[in-house]
Amino acid sequence: YTVKDFPKLSFEPEGKTVTLPVTEFREIISRVVYASAQREDSLPVLLGVKLAVREDGSLECCASDNFRLAWGRIHTQTKRENEDVVVRSRALSELMRLLGDDEIKMCVGERQVTFAGERVQAFCALVDGTFPDHTKLVRDAYQTTVRFAVDDLLVSCERAALVADPKSPQVTLKASPE
Numbered sequence: 001y002t003v004k005d006f007p008k009l010s011f012e013p014e015g016k017t018v019t020l021p022v023t024e025f026r027e028i029i030s031r032v033v034y035a036s037a038q039r040e041d042s043l044p045v046l047l048g049v050k051l052a053v054r055e056d057g058s059l060e061c062c063a064s065d066n067f068r069l070a071w072g073r074i075h076t077q078t079k080r081e082n083e084d085v086v087v088r089s090r091a092l093s094e095l096m097r098l099l100g101d102d103e104i105k106m107c108v109g110e111r112q113v114t115f116a117g118e119r120v121q122a123f124c125a126l127v128d129g130t131f132p133d134h135t136k137l138v139r140d141a142y143q144t145t146v147r148f149a150v151d152d153l154l155v156s157c158e159r160a161a162l163v164a165d166p167k168s169p170q171v172t173l174k175a176s177p178e
Contacts, residue, residue, distance in 0.1 A: 016080055018105065018106045019076060020059065020074070020103065020104050022099055022102060022103055025074060025099075025104065026096050027074075028073075029061060029092050029093075030096065032062065033092055036089035038065070044127055044129055045130065048089055049086065049089050050063070053083045055079060057077070058076065062131065064134065085113055088125070095124070102119075111125065146175050
């Protein structure tokens with residue numbers, strides 16, 4: 001291969017840039033990426049994570065494989081018009097390993113998204129298609145609300161997983177007035 005055989009990459013952002021706090025971005029991606037589809041025979045948009053920039057300065061991240069749904073939001077340092085893109089979860093996982101502790105700038109182009117930090121610049125192709133609307137799955141009001149420490153719930157679920165049936169690894173939560 002020669003240099004001419006490879007596509008030319010533009011190191012200049014081709015769209016509007018959003019500045020993200022790396023610590024929060026890394027945390028939200030790690031909490032969401034597990035829910036994306038892992039099998040290549042799935043819908044292409046389900047292999048990715050939806051990154052939605054909102055006018056209020058927030059970035060919503062959502063992933064689903066039709067059985068699980070993970071959704072979260074962080075606040076960015078940039079306010080701009082709404083924009084939704086889907087990026088392959090594998091690319092985001094690799095990006096998380098490369099990032100330092102400095103801030104990162106995300107720039108959405110026509111066919112790719114660019115992440116630029118102090119030491120790294122990564123280009124990720126956008127996934128074609130429309131991500132399913134997860135807002136219709138999450139209710140606005142509930143009959144019962146339970147508050148708990150996330151770490152305690154994770155420890156309890158890990159313990160229950162040790163004795164769970166591997167054919168149907170489900171966890172049932174029961175709430176009582178106590």
